[in-house]
Amino acid sequence: MTSSPWSTHTVELGSHSVTKRFRRGNREQCEREWRALTLFDRYAPGLVPEPREVDFTADEPTVVMSRLPGEPLRGQALGDRQTEALAAAVTRLHSAVPPGVLTGVPLRPGRQHTVIGQIRSWAPRARGWGDGKVVAAMDSGLAWLARSGMEKPGRPAVPRVFGSGDGNLANYLWDGSCVRVVDFEDSGLSDRAFELAEITEHVAGWVDRPLDVVSFLGRFDLTAAERARLGECRRLLALVWLFLLSLDDAEHPRNPPGTVERQADRLAELLG
Template sequence: MITHTHDLTLTGTEVRKRFTSWEDGEPDREWTCLTLLAMHCPGLAPRPVRMQTVDGAPEIVMERIPGLPLGGMPATAEQLAALGAALRRLYGVPLTGAAATGIGERRLGPSTLRTHLAEYATESYDLSATRAPRLVERALSATREFLVAAAAPPFDLSVLGIADLNPANVLWDGRVCRLVDFEDGGLSDPAFELADHLEHLAGRKVYEPEALVRAVGLSGTQRERLSEWRTHWAMFWLIMLLPGNGGFLRNPPGTTEAQADRVLRMLAN
């Protein structure tokens, strides 16, 4: 489930990211990703300065990079083109050599997402707090049936992925996009990554899907996998928005029902 994992302290030149939760290896994952990016894609992400322990908590100090977060309104064509270029640079990082040896699969990656979804979906939820319990239950039941009956889409762990492309993690300086927050990053599949980004609850308000897909340059086969993985990520967000999970309280009333309808429409296609 989604939890708050860190606190940020900003100076004029540095960002200090102190982790409040690190049981999934978030600090090591982020440090390894940033180190590899500094070597092969300088300027795409913050340059790591040092990793340290402060009051018993791991902390990463990194350079502060220019730009303001996307979000609040749909991205412009120029911003989407720049984001596509940033993701192409990210996906082009070589994954061989000593610097890449410590990188494993991203958190909730293509080999584990379905297992987690099946586990989450079978938990007991009190849907009486939703506006349309029957609709939400239909979507949840359809999710459970899909995860049992449908085969997992193929994938290829061929690129470095950021995992969390919440628009708040994309900094735009008027010319280029830079990426921050690699604590969940790691090896991934381009179609899987883009599906995650496009179905992110915040990203859906900002990213125009077809424009971003074109900007990234997915192949025909990758586009087919993209559609399948988007269904999985839509199910992920349905579960995050159920009563008892953090997304239910953080989002306006009606969000859960809208997501339930989205999942049912995707499964009907």
């Protein structure tokens, strides 16, 4: 069994199956996981685990799925083959669900306006903890956010896709020939630019062995509107990560020393 203090679930690994038990009160996450597994089992078989069983009513809502082969991409040095396979898996994930079915998929959590609200609530406390470089990056990020227009109501004028809702490269498994995807508790209706930014800006994509962002993003045929939105989403999510990392527990850090300072540099580069 694997779990962590900040996790919403535990995972029991069998020889051919995986049992994911969500913590009490996390039925919605269980529902999102099961919805994704059943949709992709129908429209993109082999991309994600096969759904086996579900119990929404248990004290700890539970999903049982097949166990996929492969090793997580997080921490690996990704060459052209892995990067191409990652992009192919993400493309398939975004495009597999037919538009008529996609309209019935609920919006994913952690959307643009949600994370902006989180930034606003974190800012007073986080700015009091950071050093000069980190606070300066926060201030630059907040100034950019105020003039970006991202806080305006309404949804972006780009096509919607099914989004996994988590850019952690640990959720992408490489078996030597292809990449498959796991972990859909935050999945739902999204757009491609936001989902790609989730991957490129997630701390897992650069803290160990960095993902080649230019090579990765160059494998997607984005519209002009998506390209413009991607740049804004990358800045927004880099700002989110700056706050998240600055609020990390100093007694039990989740990332190496100096990570928040490196994130400040990343945000500064994205802001130009």
